[in-house]
Amino acid sequence: xxxxxxxxxxxxxxxxxxxxxxxxxxxxxxxxxxxxxxxxxxxxxxxxxxxxxxxxxxxxxxxxxxxxxxxxxxxxxxxxxxxxxxxxxxxxxxxxxxxxxxxxxxxxxxxxxxxxxxxxxxxxxxxxxxxxxxxxxxxxxxxxxxxxxxxxxxxxxxxxxxxxxxxxxxxxxxxxxxxxxxxxxxxxxxxxxxxxxxxxxxxxxxxxxxxxxxxxxxxxxxxxxxxxxxxxxxxxxxxxxxxxxxxxxxxxxxxxxxxxxxxxxxxxxxxxxxxxxxxxxxxxxxxxxxxxxxxxxxxxxxxxxxxxxxxxxxxxxxxxxxxxxxxxxxxxxxxxxxxxxxxxxxxxxxxxxxxxxxxxxxxxxxxxxxxxxxxxxxxxxxxxxxxxxxxxxxxxxxxxxxxxxxxxxxxxxxxxxxx
Numbered sequence: 175x176x177x178x179x180x181x182x183x184x185x186x187x188x189x190x191x192x193x194x195x196x197x198x199x200x201x202x203x204x205x206x207x208x209x210x211x212x213x214x215x216x217x218x219x220x221x222x223x224x225x226x227x228x229x230x231x232x233x234x235x236x237x238x239x240x241x242x243x244x245x246x247x248x249x250x251x252x253x254x255x256x257x258x259x260x261x262x263x264x265x266x267x268x269x270x271x272x273x274x275x276x277x278x279x280x281x282x283x284x285x286x287x288x289x290x291x292x293x294x295x296x297x298x299x300x301x302x303x304x305x306x307x308x309x310x311x312x313x314x315x316x317x318x319x320x321x322x323x324x325x326x327x328x329x330x331x332x333x334x335x336x337x338x339x340x341x342x343x344x345x346x347x348x349x350x351x352x353x354x355x356x357x358x359x360x361x362x363x364x365x366x367x368x369x370x371x372x373x374x375x376x377x378x379x380x381x382x383x384x385x386x387x388x389x390x391x392x393x394x395x396x397x398x399x400x401x402x403x404x405x406x407x408x409x410x411x412x413x414x415x416x417x418x419x420x421x422x423x424x425x426x427x428x429x430x431x432x433x434x435x436x437x438x439x440x441x442x443x444x445x446x447x448x449x450x451x452x453x454x455x456x457x458x459x460x461x462x463x464x465x466x467x468x469x470x471x472x473x474x475x476x477x478x479x480x481x482x483x484x485x486x487x488x489x490x491x492x493x494x495x496x497x498x499x500x501x502x503x504x505x506x507x508x509x510x511x512x513x514x515x516x517x518x519x520x521x522x523x524x525x526x527x528x529x530x531x532x533x534x535x536x537x538x539x540x541x542x543x544x545x546x547x548x549x550x551x552x553x554x555x556x557x558x559x560x561x562x563x564x565x566x567x568x569x570x571x572x573x574x575x576x577x578x579x580x581x582x583x584x585x586x587x588x589x590x591x592x593x
């Protein structure tokens with residue numbers, strides 16, 4: 175079996191202990207979970223949670239969490255990290271819901287709930303398996319403390335794609351902290367990369383939240399200015415890991431958790447959601463036949479600098495099922511306003527602070543070189559979407575990362591044509 179993929183969702187348990195999730199039709203090798211603490215699919219919920227986690231087995235996994243309480247005169251925000259695959263943090267800096275990966279099973283996976291809530295929350299997932307995935311692991315490593323290249327080793331193989339998570343915490347292992355920060359980024363051997371980051375300040379009389387998204391960086395961190403105070407870009411995939419170039423640093427060795435994959439084919443990029451016409455929209459040319467894709471957005475057009483308000487969407491489809499979630503924490507308010515939305519019938523949703531849906535799309539088709547969305551609500555303003563498309567077979571040959579200078583004396587072809 176080449177590549178097996180499954181997108182789906184479940185609700186969290188309300189009692190501690192192990193729970194087996196079945197029906198995938200294969201044994202996964204990689205599991206990605208995300209949640210915004212939604213209770214009823216398709217219904218906005220006040221108070222914002224976000225958890226993103228991944229795992230390859232019971233000892234290689236990581237999850238990060240972020241939260242902001244609604245309706246507060248002084249903002250109440252928190253973040254968490256830990257060796258789990260699901261970690262929803264309460265804004266009073268306590269664990270809300272936590273689950274660890276027990277095993278990858280023949281028809282699914284098993285989680286162990288160590289902290290539960292009486293109200294079950296929606297969790298979305300992407301599971302990847304099959305013989306095309308020859309190696310996978312999760313690595314916890316310290317970011318660079320000085321600008322320049324950082325060689326990361328200990329992966330055990332040369333990855334084809336890497337996903338990065340960070341909350342800007344210098345200690346390894348489990349951590350609960352005030353201030354809500356979450357960085358989410360990716361890079362692939364062909365040179366594609368992107369990242370988005372959200373940040374909400376705790377105990378502020380006027381809400382202070384911001385977000386940023388870039389296609390030239392794979393890791394970012396924000397400070398209160400708002401400005402980027404830590405960023406890295408892809409350099410290479412190496413025999414035992416990878417190299418990234420830190421263009422800005424805080425001087426503190428903050429932890430980054432990286433999901434590393436070898437096998438399959440991967441394409442990373444961005445495009446702008448349509449604002450008229452349609453409703454069908456093809457992705458850019460992927461250079462592969464996608465079997466599944468993930469979409470992420472900070473709910474704005476592309477911006478050179480961070481902008482106000484935490485706002486973030488994550489979704490995707492396996493060609494049959496589609497899942498998406500959205501979280502918001504509005505900036506510059508005397509009383510905090512934070513909301514979330516989970517949907518199990520859309521591939522991506524974009525919303526306003528109201529909150530109201532500005533744009534949402536269904537999966538329409540998987541083509542030989544594109545995936546197609548159908549916008550049931552077409553956004554009236556531009557919004558940049560980031561994508562990770564995954565196909566069967568070997569990863570494409572590496573290209574020179576686009577941010578590196580290239581000297582060419584006689585070949586008139588564009589760089590992508592030469593690769």
